[in-house]
Amino acid sequence: MIAVASDHAGFELKQEIIRFLEEENFSFRDFGTDSTASCDYAVYAYKAAKAIQSGECVRGILVCGTGIGISIAANKMKGIRCAVCSDCFSAVLSREHNDSNMIAFGSRVVGPGLARLITQMWLDAGFQGQRHQRRIDQINDIENGQAPKEL
Ligand code: RB5
Numbered sequence: 026m027i028a029v030a031s032d033h034a035g036f037e038l039k040q041e042i043i044r045f046l047e048e049e050n051f052s053f054r055d056f057g058t059d060s061t062a063s064c065d066y067a068v069y070a071y072k073a074a075k076a077i078q079s080g081e082c083v084r085g086i087l088v089c090g091t092g093i094g095i096s097i098a099a100n101k102m103k104g105i106r107c108a109v110c111s112d113c114f115s116a117v118l119s120r121e122h123n124d125s126n127m128i129a130f131g132s133r134v135v136g137p138g139l140a141r142l143i144t145q146m147w148l149d150a151g152f153q154g155q156r157h158q159r160r161i162d163q164i165n166d167i168e169n170g171q172a173p174k175e176l
Pocket of ligand 1: 034
């Protein structure tokens, strides 16, 4: 299950991403927002990220105007690794090296076609583990208020 959420600025692109997920037969849950009426991105980042934390969803896709506010909010939550991406290479590497479990788009940065392609490539890519796992463990150390364990 894929969590999807946006603020008002990201609403139209979120709907485009939902159409893509439907076309490709991905199961998803839409955490809002439901219109272009002004709202606050942290509220929607929290709802979608909570679904990752609970295990209801394995990945999440967030959209705001730049992708920045909503990703910062999501990344405050334990276990969330949200990458703001506007190119395919970063999106794939965020999976392979950083085990990103959420991706954030800026609706004012990427067009619908590119967002679809990035989404496809991000969903297809897998975490490579090995030395990258050690680095994820170090991020977890920081999250737990500890200095990252060095080699
Ligand atoms: C809303 O105008 C805008 O600030 C928001 O969508 C986002 O870009 C913030 O990072």
